[in-house]
Amino acid sequence: MPLNPEQQAEIDELRATPQPTLRAVSEGMEAHLYKAYDVLDHGFIRVIDYMGDDAAITQAARVSYGKGTKSVQNDEGLIRYLMRHWHSTPFEMCEIKLHVKLPVFVARQWIRHRTANVNEYSARYSILDREFYIPSPEHLAAQSEINNQGRGAALQGAEAAQVLEILKTDSNRAYDNYEQMISEDGQAGLARELARMNLPANIYTQWYWKVDLHNLFHFLRLRADSHAQYEIRVYADAICKVVADWVPAAYAAFEDYRMGGVNLSxxxxxxxxxxxxxxxxxxxxxxxxxxxxxxxxxxxxx
Amino acid sequence: MPLNPEQQAEIDELRATPQPTLRAVSEGMEAHLYKAYDVLDHGFIRVIDYMGDDAAITQAARVSYGKGTKSVQNDEGLIRYLMRHWHSTPFEMCEIKLHVKLPVFVARQWIRHRTANVNEYSARYSILDREFYIPSPEHLAAQSEINNQGRGAALQGAEAAQVLEILKTDSNRAYDNYEQMISEDGQAGLARELARMNLPANIYTQWYWKVDLHNLFHFLRLRADSHAQYEIRVYADAICKVVADWVPAAYAAFEDYRMGGVNLSxxxxxxxxxxxxxxxxxxxxxxxxxxxxxxxxxxxxx
Amino acid sequence: MPLNPEQQAEIDELRATPQPTLRAVSEGMEAHLYKAYDVLDHGFIRVIDYMGDDAAITQAARVSYGKGTKSVQNDEGLIRYLMRHWHSTPFEMCEIKLHVKLPVFVARQWIRHRTANVNEYSARYSILDREFYIPSPEHLAAQSEINNQGRGAALQGAEAAQVLEILKTDSNRAYDNYEQMISEDGQAGLARELARMNLPANIYTQWYWKVDLHNLFHFLRLRADSHAQYEIRVYADAICKVVADWVPAAYAAFEDYRMGGVNLSxxxxxxxxxxxxxxxxxxxxxxxxxxxxxxxxxxxxx
Amino acid sequence: MPLNPEQQAEIDELRATPQPTLRAVSEGMEAHLYKAYDVLDHGFIRVIDYMGDDAAITQAARVSYGKGTKSVQNDEGLIRYLMRHWHSTPFEMCEIKLHVKLPVFVARQWIRHRTANVNEYSARYSILDREFYIPSPEHLAAQSEINNQGRGAALQGAEAAQVLEILKTDSNRAYDNYEQMISEDGQAGLARELARMNLPANIYTQWYWKVDLHNLFHFLRLRADSHAQYEIRVYADAICKVVADWVPAAYAAFEDYRMGGVNLSxxxxxxxxxxxxxxxxxxxxxxxxxxxxxxxxxxxxx
Structure with a gap:
């Protein structure tokens, strides 16, 4: 379970106190705010904040004084037109801020998307928790035989058992030794910024990640794709669900033109x-x- | 006057309909939302949307589950620390979206700040209004004698009068001819994307401009500076006022460390x-x- | 003619002095260096510098110690694979720096491509030249009747003549008055940063523009497209020619997958x-x- | 030793074949090209390519047709002026491409500098080498007692010995188990993209990293600073040495105004x-x- 009672209490408190605002409000998104949606064995995504809704996209495209929308149908048509013709700037007018808990090797893929804002939990400053990603048996895949960068079928029997045993044992030993090295009990204690180097890439980290809708769609197109590594795809899938409720018209256009679309030479x-x-x-x-x-x-x- | 009654009515409607939200709310900023603050003779800035407040900065810096703030005093100290030590990412967690009406020559300076999102009114698609920036007499400055890139004292007497006469006459003639060229009355009518080339750089354009707080502070440091051209500085000054109400602690730190600070070699x-x-x-x-x-x-x- | 004899002499001097380098050299590109290729009536593009070649793309994709290329055929196949699967980072490893002279209304479209480096000739600091874009008659197009953002057929007869007359007369009058306002002959002289506001959008400006190959391809896909405004498309076309000689394999893949390709929903x-x-x-x-x-x-x- | 004989031969071959170019050449930088400079126990930096020199900075600032430099002294003065007044765009006109081998925990700090181009060795596609960073005893520092994010004195005696023993043993065991899991000898073999998760953060990775001079200076100011973690500072120090030879005037200005300079509130x-x-x-x-x-x-x- 990713959240302890104290963390859950902080979230509950935030969800208990609506305040009035004059800004554009997406009711679909309000229902998701702050909630932690489980991903993998210890990870989650949580929406911390958002800016804009479907109408904000067309409002910016029209540079209008008011809401910029005369009818929902017109807005949907314009959004589809903008998506079809690669007009990126109106989609940049919406923004989302997520709190994500994820294994380090997933974080290293994720961070390649540079047009985003990130604040990561600091392992120089703080002590990491003992939480490691251990794949469930059905996701313990063999190396693909036809694609150097892909997976084949799930490992079976003794091989699968041995891999799980290795991952669990090495993770725990690494963490035991991490704790031992930083301990100040009867010794000076190794600097945290050094001790962290003993921790494997399946340890969980967490960060605040803020991105505009255009760049989020680009991330989702690549990471919710069937060729993406499973462990990042499940994060992209979880984000897709909240985006579909946040900006339903833009998400539908994205699904049709990007996720369901193809490029031909x-x-x-x-x-x-x-x-x-x-x-x-x-x-x-x-x-x-x-x-x-x-x-x-x-x-x-x- | 920059707004016509219809535009004002659209703004009034937006300000009349508060809705509940679970997001962070900045009360200081809510008071500014949608209102047009006059800048120069026909320009304005208007806050269309915002994300985050002072607490959002420290919340991201701490990667916390809840509000991430135990006391306002602690938050202020942390914000000052982050500003002093050039930690930029927590300030990127706040975002603002402005609607700005500004002369084209100001827009061309403004757009050099690349880390921002922009949707500009399209003169390919639409017809521009007959609105030109004509400096007030006290801002009709002579070329500086000591700085190639600067201004001296205000022009006087006949010279000033002649300059104003030129600017007004040329602007209006250019616009008359623009209208004449695009007219479809008894002729085909020149394409808008071509006709606009006859319009001088003091014509007003408008855009939606969205930027995070870190990059906004960078913009303000350069453009609210006494060496900036007066016509962009007044926009920066107007933005400073709303930012001071939006994120008071961050703005105070910015004033002390950036606007009031100096760099020594x-x-x-x-x-x-x-x-x-x-x-x-x-x-x-x-x-x-x-x-x-x-x-x-x-x-x-x- | 865009270049005066002094400028041409400076270019000739640069082309006369080859020096040895250990860097990757593109012979196709060396032939273009510094030369000014005419675009529109007074504009040009000139390659000032470049980094990398086709082999640099595959070398980076393989993170190799040497040239990273065993055979040209393998490199071409890898480049096509990278382009087809939207791997953008290897193409970012090549860089080009251009000197471009272009009308201001073209510059304003161009600058929307934010991931690039720009140094523009400063009209605050310097005096602009009397050079204006006047379309040739065949490009003096009517407003499209079916597309708000497009052109129809060329204007004919008296209408065309009148438009050309307006553009020429207004440009010259604006420039005469610009000169008059900044003159320090018997008067203080208006600041250059103010006087420029009287100049129309068909005046030429110039800049150094540096961009990586991935972002250049994105620019070219949008601006060499048949829907782009003619006046920026001719710049994109001129750049396409030098890129084809610089990185022939990458350009061929770009042509097949991007320019000649389509997106289907x-x-x-x-x-x-x-x-x-x-x-x-x-x-x-x-x-x-x-x-x-x-x-x-x-x-x-x- | 970071390079094997085959890699060294590839480098030697590249250094043996100068070719003529018309581009700006920095003789100081040519001497460094391709050479691997050792950093930490298995890492290095190597300059793969560069664009521009000191004169390219002033040439762009002046938007000139030729070299843009009348005298070296004038260029130095202009470069100092540009640095002092935070003119960033002329420095963006120079570009450097490095091949860097570095521990993963250093790579994770490094990648936060987003305005750069990166191609990293893929542990999804390829098998990582058995190379881990083990600190030398004098850099095995204790946690700072006054600064949560800092180091104190070096560990002594038995504590130091134990830490080294842990780091070596855990690294090797993790790698043994990595090899065991991906082995296809008598078993299917775990997918590489999964097996890598068992490897600790002191394993070495490598990448091609390309950045413009302005953003490189920003990186160096933060990472060559005395408050940076030692393990990234040594990379920054090594880069400083080649930059000082590449663009001596710009580097001298950087040293005086940024590294040696201070900000006062x-x-x-x-x-x-x-x-x-x-x-x-x-x-x-x-x-x-x-x-x-x-x-x-x-x-x-x-």
Missing amino acids: GKGVDCLKRMLAGETVTQETSGMSKGEWREFRALLDD | GKGVDCLKRMLAGETVTQETSGMSKGEWREFRALLDD | GKGVDCLKRMLAGETVTQETSGMSKGEWREFRALLDD | GKGVDCLKRMLAGETVTQETSGMSKGEWREFRALLDD
């Missing part, structure tokens, strides 16, 4: 036209490499 | 130490160039 | 599958709006 | 003026908190 478009004209196109006649052809066929077949 | 520090030890230091013995020495003395004398 | 993919299965799909049965359907058909028909 | 300036006027100022009469006063005194006393 010029060669791909040529092949399609020939196929629609009745020609049978093969990899040999496509002008594509084998890898490209396989990916092209997958778009049309799956 | 290593040579400057050496000189100071010698001066405090009783030595009389001159430009010749300072190791500084004449320009540096003049600026160094100005810090201590003004 | 989830609805679009569904329709395609039905069409490939022999179904006749119409707008009514497509699930798309009329605008989306028109754009979808255009992808397959053009 | 408005209160600090007030106190200084009073002290220069002969008054004895104490913390009580300074208006500063105890912490601020201690830091203020340290500036003047050290």
